[in-house]
Amino acid sequence: MFNDKTAKFILLAGLVLCVGGALAPNWIVNQFMFGFARALAILGLMVLWRTGLVSFGHAFYFGLGAYAVAILDIELGVTDVFLRLVAGAVVAGTAGFLIGFIMRNYRDIFFAMLNTAISMVLFGIVVKTESLGSTDGFAISMSTILGFAPETKYPLFVIITLIGLTSALLVNFYLKTTVGKLTTAIRDNEIRVEYLGFSVAHAIHLKYTISTILAGGAGALMAMSLGQVDPESMINWTVSGELVFVTILSGPGNVIAPFIGSLVFEVLRTYAFELAPQAWQLIMGATFLTIIFFVPGGIWSLLEKLGGKKNAK
């Protein structure tokens, strides 16, 4: 599991980030927190994207994870980081596993649309239900770590980084197993995969469930980093679009890509918003189009070119 370049790089980068985070100013830590929290969802979408599936509705799982944290906090007063994270991932993963039975039969635009429909159902429920916070959402109390309440955001940042690192390692490992390698194979030719003796439906179901667990975890982490949840920025279809955007921006080349892509997205958005509050979406949209047209492999492919394929693996 640790004997390839990617895994070694992830471990090293994790170490550097955890140390660096202690020295870095607050706003940088914040950017990394948001970036890495989102990256978890992107990691899952990347697995789907490699399979040729694009979900235009993963905000459903992202939102489920976030709202699981909020509701646990309000109803039961659960503030522990790990409990919250597990709750978000389990709720979203369970929903994803069940919905996966239907979803595994869908491809292309129908797959994208069914995901959109399901996420908008949740959006419709949350927006119109007072007890779920309606359009205002909820504020979430500060997270505690195994009983002690941290004073800065640094501990939460370390936890998010470590969770991101672990997930990246696991997904990296998964993609190297036989079932994991079925990603591109399914994308290229499903019938051939069936003839090789694998069930395409099962493989897609597994990938879908993985992606929903990761999206739920990402939602939970995002809710904790932001300290609040609301439907407009957690469940609406534009959020799903944003997630897909970052996936394409990152590129499917490597499990490290989602983390770099999310950071770039976070920085891009912050600066675009500061530079031109009226035109930040324009800048994002134009970037997106540029990536689709000229850099189909995303940022990762640029890095590969820069590094002369040295780090590619």
Place this chain on the structure above:
Amino acid sequence: MEAALTILLDGLQFSSYLFIVSAGLTIIFGVMKILNVAHGSFYAWGAYTAAFFIGKFSDMGLPDALGFLIIVAAAIVVGVILGFIIEQGILKYMYERDEVLIVLATFGLFLVLEDIILIAFGTDPYFAYQPMALLDAVEMGGIVRDVYGLTLIGVAALVAVGCWWLLNKTKWGTLLKAVIFDREVGIAMGINVPLVYTLTFIGGAILGGLGGAYIAPTISVAPGLGTEVIVLSFAVVVVGGMGSIAGAAIGSLIIGILRAIAVHELPQVELFVVFAVMAVVLVFRPEGLFAPAKPRKI
């Protein structure tokens, strides 16, 4: 009885504007196989352009009746300009790419167009009530309705008949159907497919703009307008069957009337019901309720 009539008329009005917008979406999908997220922006652009000029003309003291002319002109101008630029500038180069990737590209376009609206028109809402005020209200079956809303139903009917006539009674319609059925054979038969694509996209964009322009007098035209409409029209075309005009009509009737019932009887489920129907249709009949199953082409 009066409540039922109100629901029916509300539903019909809502269906009408959904149909006008979705017809454009479904035509573009049917011919070009593009699920156009930027369609929501055509709608928003239509609404903004109409509202802006209706306000301007009214300030200049011109008769309010010109408003109707502005609405049609706004739709055509928005559709032709945006449709032409987007199809020729961007989509043209994407036809060889993956369908899903084209959806993503139109999502990028949607983001860009949303912000150009903000830059061009600012963040303050526009009110263009003049055409609506002009037409007064009538009493029918014990309830009072404004005539403008009722004309919306007429416009939708006109669009429906127009599309049917164009597709089934003209040479253009025959060409379109040939391209829809098989693009390559169409090219082999000497049909100028790139031109058909450009015109189709412009036509669809005009319908999107018309939906926005016509609804503008009844609402406050504010940022974020296109965001809701586009998912609603996705729901409509999915329910009716993607790429079919009749499907769009049936889809918008189902969704419009269901939503009107929800708004009046159980407002909490207003949005839920729309997308629940969409999800259920996708699960049980992904090709849409009334679209015939397609034979598989080799």
